[in-house]
Structure formats: structure tokens, C-alpha cells
Amino acid sequence: MISRPAYILAKMGAFVLMMTLFVTGGFGTRVSDKIYEDIQGNMACFKRFNGTHEVGCTSDYFGNVGVLYIPKDVSDVHWAVTSGPHDSYILAVEPELFTRQVLMIAKNSSNVRGIIVLHSEDANIPKEESPADTCPSHEYGLYNHSSSSKYANYCPSTEAWNAIGNSLLFESFNFPVFLIMENQSITSIKNCYEEFSMIDSNSKQLQDWPLCALQLHSNMFGTTNTEVCLRRKNNNVLQPVNYCDPIHDYNIVASLLPMEGDLQDSSVIVVAARADAASMFDNISPGADAAVTGLITLLAVAEALGRQQGTATMRKNVMFVLFEGETWDYLGSTTMTYDMSNGNFPFTPRDETDQVSQFNFTHIDFFLELSQLGIHKGAEETLLYLYNDPISNEIPSLSALNKKIYDVLKEKSKKFNVTVDKPVDQNSADFPLPPSSFQSFLKHSNMSGAVLSDHAGKFSNNYYQSYLDDYKNVKFFGNVNGTYDSDMLHIHIARIASTVASAVFSLAAEDASSSSDVKADEMLISDLLVCFLRNVNCTLFREHAGRTLQLYPGYFQEQPAKMYTSVYRGEDILTNITLYLMGHFLGTEINEGKNECWSNITSAIQKFYLPLIGENGTCFSSTARLHSADSPAFTIPGYDFGSGQYPSWTESGWSVTKIRLFLKPNPAEEIALIVSGVFLILATGIVSYWAHKRSETLFVRLPEPAFC
Amino acid sequence: MDISRMSNTKKLSLCRIYFFAGFACLPFMWAVNAIWFLREAFFKPPYPEQKQMKRYVVISGIGSLLWLVAVIAWCVVFSLKRSEWGEVADKLSFIIPKGVP
Numbered sequence: 001m002i003s004r005p006a007y008i009l010a011k012m013g014a015f016v017l018m019m020t021l022f023v024t025g026g027f028g029t030r031v032s033d034k035i036y037e038d039i040q041g042n043m044a045c046f047k048r049f050n051g052t053h054e055v056g057c058t059s060d061y062f063g064n065v066g067v068l069y070i071p072k073d074v075s076d077v078h079w080a081v082t083s084g085p086h087d088s089y090i091l092a093v094e095p096e097l098f099t100r101q102v103l104m105i106a107k108n109s110s111n112v113r114g115i116i117v118l119h120s121e122d123a124n125i126p127k128e129e130s131p132a133d134t135c136p137s138h139e140y141g142l143y144n145h146s147s148s149s150k151y152a153n154y155c156p157s158t159e160a161w162n163a164i165g166n167s168l169l170f171e172s173f174n175f176p177v178f179l180i181m182e183n184q185s186i187t188s189i190k191n192c193y194e195e196f197s198m199i200d201s202n203s204k205q206l207q208d209w210p211l212c213a214l215q216l217h218s219n220m221f222g223t224t225n226t227e228v229c230l231r232r233k234n235n236n237v238l239q240p241v242n243y244c245d246p247i248h249d250y251n252i253v254a255s256l257l258p259m260e261g262d263l264q265d266s267s268v269i270v271v272a273a274r275a276d277a278a279s280m281f282d283n284i285s286p287g288a289d290a291a292v293t294g295l296i297t298l299l300a301v302a303e304a305l306g307r308q309q310g311t312a313t314m315r316k317n318v319m320f321v322l323f324e325g326e327t328w329d330y331l332g333s334t335t336m337t338y339d340m341s342n343g344n345f346p347f348t349p350r351d352e353t354d355q356v357s358q359f360n361f362t363h364i365d366f367f368l369e370l371s372q373l374g375i376h377k378g379a380e381e382t383l384l385y386l387y388n389d390p391i392s393n394e395i396p397s398l399s400a401l402n403k404k405i406y407d408v409l410k411e412k413s414k415k416f417n418v419t420v421d422k423p424v425d426q427n428s429a430d431f432p433l434p435p436s437s438f439q440s441f442l443k444h445s446n447m448s449g450a451v452l453s454d455h456a457g458k459f460s461n462n463y464y465q466s467y468l469d470d471y472k473n474v475k476f477f478g479n480v481n482g483t484y485d486s487d488m489l490h491i492h493i494a495r496i497a498s499t500v501a502s503a504v505f506s507l508a509a510e511d512a513s514s515s516s517d518v519k520a521d522e523m524l525i526s527d528l529l530v531c532f533l534r535n536v537n538c539t540l541f542r543e544h545a546g547r548t549l550q551l552y553p554g555y556f557q558e559q560p561a562k563m564y565t566s567v568y569r570g571e572d573i574l575t576n577i578t579l580y581l582m583g584h585f586l587g588t589e590i591n592e593g594k595n596e597c598w599s600n601i602t603s604a605i606q607k608f609y610l611p612l613i614g615e616n617g618t619c620f621s622s623t624a625r626l627h628s629a630d631s632p633a634f635t636i637p638g639y640d641f642g643s644g645q646y647p648s649w650t651e652s653g654w655s656v657t658k659i660r661l662f663l664k665p666n667p668a669e670e671i672a673l674i675v676s677g678v679f680l681i682l683a684t685g686i687v688s689y690w691a692h693k694r695s696e697t698l699f700v701r702l703p704e705p706a707f708c
Numbered sequence: 709m710d711i712s713r714m715s716n717t718k719k720l721s722l723c724r725i726y727f728f729a730g731f732a733c734l735p736f737m738w739a740v741n742a743i744w745f746l747r748e749a750f751f752k753p754p755y756p757e758q759k760q761m762k763r764y765v766v767i768s769g770i771g772s773l774l775w776l777v778a779v780i781a782w783c784v785v786f787s788l789k790r791s792e793w794g795e796v797a798d799k800l801s802f803i804i805p806k807g808v809p
Contacts, residue, residue, distance in 0.1 A: 058807060219807050223807060223809045224791070224809050228798075235798050236804060239802075239803055
């Protein structure tokens, strides 16, 4: 029996405890919030897989913890790895120190547990930084090692297209790597470091405990390779886990004239560009030069040619193609050519009433690819370089057509202040094709064609597939509010687009002499540049967002477009907007309301409704359609992922990526604290037990109160 | 159930049921049998059924120990070799850990 004073004490204790819980639970902050500071605006490096390997970064299941260390140079990194006194470090580096050398030192060390890149607005940007390979997607290209052509080893032995490429995108790290671009977060980290960790700016050493520490959390679910993680995803029935998803998006295909009936051979001119870029980090892939400039040039050409509809009888049709996922071993073009060779393009034949012409390689007259086009020298003139495939160029009929295209482009270019040139390599021989989607087509069938780009020989882009390939890289000075006074890029792009549009028009029109020059719309180009490079929440994008504006309102913020391909149902908003832009440029307005417009859509007739165009919205009918870039690797039953025949990239699933900053006490202190805590609990138990056993002698027993 | 109140023949028959049930790949039957009847078979004043009971208890005990060793060995081997065995191991798993090869 509990004695009365003990009971009162116990009751009072319970009351105090309840009050404490109530007060802290209701109005206070959680203990974890007092200990940790969440670092906002972080972008994690994540894992990807191909048929045989895994690449990218991951943290442990509960995140990686280490003492914050900000090295000033490589020697500081060496010091931390070889003689740093602490068990684990998180290195915070400036963009200039984010090099392969530093990452490899960290990878081979035992005490670097993670890396964060602090990219503040005023950070010094490295002169060059490309995480891609020196020969991008070489093994899936036309001149791969197993091809018998004499160009098999051209890259890298004669010319490395992306000579500065450090291949970090294809390196696997078993620690997390984050990019932080938010100034406030960077300031918090640096302030903590200066206050608690740094002795002075000359010393490599850190202060005594407590020290600033970071916890980086970016645990990836997938491992090993695409085969393993997809198998686990499909096997796991009881508890579905998103181990990985195939990298996927849609190619965009549109033609100037509708394609009906049987097409004649060599009756279609293909104008193509790539619509994707990548970077090591989630949520940032500007691809300004790598993708955006070519993509915008193509849109401008489509718009300019769309304006000419009805002005001339067309001898040839023009097909515009935007390839997705070209970063990932030519995913888009590989899938398209695979479908073409199987008679499934633009889609698998269905019933006869709902049909468009089947399209394959024989229908292509020539293939004109708009590659990287953004690096420009300013107002004077625009330099444009043209590449042919030297192997197919040995066939007389193809080389004659190649020459004709070159001549027409040269002739048209003069009117727009453009110089088109065919560069030669160090042996004064023709270059083979640079990395391009055209290579996927040539792997199937010889055809005439050219790749246009801003580089003679190796890339002039110093940030290929880097998060730094942004508007600054292509010197775009048009600002978010839509003023372009000082900008030259849109003029540069307009010149190229006008040249290409005029050349293509004169080659496609019936009467070559009547084909006047086709001028691209400079204002449209500058609007597009603002939308893609600075602000996806621009008027042009909002107008062409269609239903995505309501479905994904979070997408429309002032930020550059993300050009990363992503996964099925990942981020295909941009693809939809691009499709609608293309459909608007090439299609026709039809007089249908919203509901009517969205109904009666067949495979042959593509329609879409844009509510923000015109007074009450406008319905467009066009040839623009999506073509799903499902790699054959995922559609062929029993495909051997080790064969390397088709692109087989997947992206790992993950649940959370976050960074927390906190002060870490001396490890001895931490152990002492937990030991004393355990001791306290045991001691309280023993004392309580002892007091309970002796309550009769310890406490005075009051007489029971009498009944009233 | 309180076996102390049972008759000796009942005890033996119960012990026999557990012993034979254990052969249906039910090692817990043997484990229970061995522990439950241990005192009855070895430490109680002698009675005729004990002789047979002792055999059942000893064999059940050895059987359950063999099972224990086999199961532990399998767990260790499977954990160590899971990633090496690839598809077979994935098919044998109910829950595959995230982010582990």
C-alpha cells in the first residue's frame, strides 16, 4: 500500500510532468529543432544505373555525419585525408575546388564522409567544368570501338570532342555530394565554421571541440545496375519499393505538311535537335548551350516555316524532331530509329480509319541536326560549322546532296551575316560527326545529312553537361522582365534560324527561284530564351502550358528550365509545353470550344486547347505529336542488359534528401553523457524500488480519514 | 495443461504425439517436447513409462538442436551470399533492403 505523502508526491510529480509536456508540446520548440539547423536549397547528386554499372552518389541509410571542413586548396584536402585528427569529415568546397582530383582523393580516403559544393552568387566560377565523358556516348554512336570504320578511335586519339570532360557524371561515390546555391544557407554554414571551427585563415588545423558538423542525407534505394534494381522492383510484391525507374520522356515530332497515304522515298527533310541535358545534381540541369540553343533554333525555324504555309507549293515535306534523353546513350534517337526499322513509327499501325503514314529511313531526303549553337562572339558575325559523316559521304549520290545542302546554306547565310564553314581536323581531313542524334540514324541506314554547331573541332562549350551551362555560359543578357537591349544571343540564334529556315525552304519548295528568304522572329527567340534560361513562369510558357498550368502550379516559378530527362511521369511538363509551342507554330486554329477540342482526338489528328491564347482560348489542330522514348532494352522481353546494345539507364528512387548543421561535442563527452544517462535511469529504478520496499519505515503513516 | 495431474500413460502418449508431430518439419514441437518432458523423464521418481519417454525427449532435443544449427547456418550463408546469388536470392527474399547490393 502506498503511503499518503508518497501518493501526494507522486501525484504532484505527475502533475508537473503533465504541465511540462503540455507547455513544451504546445508552445515550445522540439529539442531536435534546437540542436539542428536545416540547410535549405540543397541539390543532391543521386544514383543512376545502366546495364552493367551504377554511377552517382548515395549516403548511408541514416545519413552521413562528419566534421565540417572547408579546404582552401588541394593541399588542405590532402591534409584532411592523410593527417586530419578527426574520424570523419564533410568537405565544403568552392566551385573551383569541385574537381575530379578532389573527388577522387575523397573517394579513395577513409575519412571523407561527404562533400558539399558552396556556390554562392558571387562565387568564382571555374574556367571549365564538364562532368561528361571526353567522347560523350561514344560507345552508342556510329564510330564506336566495335565498328569497323577507320573513325572507330577518332575520339579521343585524334580529337576529343569534350576534351575537358572529367567523367564525374559516370563515377560512383559511396558518400553523398550536394550542391548548395542559396546564399543564406551558405552564410549559415560559413558563419558556423568561422565561429566554432576555424582557427585562422592560414591554418589547416581546426579548433578544439565542439566543432561545426553536418549530416548529409541522400540514401538511394537502388544498387548495382539496371538489371538488379528493376528485377527487385518487379519481384517485390509484398512491399513495393521504388528501387529504380527507367529514364524516360517523349520525343516530339511534327511535320510542316500532314503526312497521309504512302510517302515517297526521299520526300522528307528532317530538322532535328536534342531536347535534354543533365548535371550531377537533382533539380538543376540548365543545358543552355548543350540543348536549349539548338532547341530554340529548331522552334524558331519551325515557326518561320510555319508562317510560309501556302506561299509556295512544296516539293518536299519537312519534319521537325526533338530528341529526349540523348545524354543517356542516345535514348531518344535510338528508340525512334528502332521503331522506324520495325514499322512502328510514328506509332504502331492500328485500324485503317485512324492512320498516318508509316515513316522510315527511306523517306528521309536529308537530315539536318542543330547541335550546340549558343557560344557566340558578339555582334560582328555568326560562325556556324557544318559536319558530314565521312563514311556515307563516300557514296556519290549522298555526297552530291551533302554538297548541295552546304552550298545552299552558304548562299543563304550571307544574307543573315552568318559564315558557314566546314572545319577540317589537324590532319586537314574532314571531321567525322561530333556526338549527335544523326549518328543513331546512320547506324541503321546511310543517308545524306549534316550537323550544325558552334564548334570547329572540339566543343567550344566549357561546361558541357554541367550545372554551370546556364545563361551566363551563352552570354544571354535578356532579363526576366523582357528587355533585350544589350543581348546578342537572340540575334545570333535568329541569324542561324533564318539561314536554316531559308535553306530548308528553298530545298523543299517546288520553285527554287521563287523561294524568298525566310526570316526567323527575333522577338519570339528572345522570349523563348528568357523562358528556358531564366524563368519558366514566363507568359509564353504559361500560354502554352495547357492543362499543366493547373495540374502542376508549383512548376511555374522564376527559375531556369530543367533539361534533365527524368523518369516516366517525372518532369515532362517542359515536354508538353514544347509540344504545344510546336503545335501552335505549325498547326492551324480550329473553331472548337474546350470540350469539343479535347474530344475526337485520334492518333492521326492531334488537337489541343490553350485557354490563355485568344479571348476565350484557342483550339489547335497540328501534326505535332509525342513519341515515347522507351528504350528497346525495356521493351524487348528477356533483353540481355550486359550486351550494351540499347541504352538502359535507370534512376534510383529515394525518399528524402536533406542537410542538417549542428555543433558536435567531443566524442568522449558524448559517450560520458549517454553513460551517465543510462546510469541515472538505473539509479532511479533502484532507489524507487528500495523506497517502495521500505515505505513503512520511511514514511509516517497517517490514520485513515473518518467518514463524514 | 498441467501434466503433473495426468496419468503416466497419458503423459507418454502426449510425449509421443509431440515427438511424431515434430517429423512434419516442426522443430518447435521437438523443442517444446524436450523442455516440457525433461523433468518428467529424468528427474521424477521412476515409473515404467519413463524409459520410452526418455528416448523421445532425447531424440526431440537432438532434433531441435540440429534444426537450430541448420537454420542459423542458412541465415548466415544467405545473408553473406545474397548479392552473389543474384536473381535466385531476390526470389527467395520477402523484403529486400534498400540501397544494399
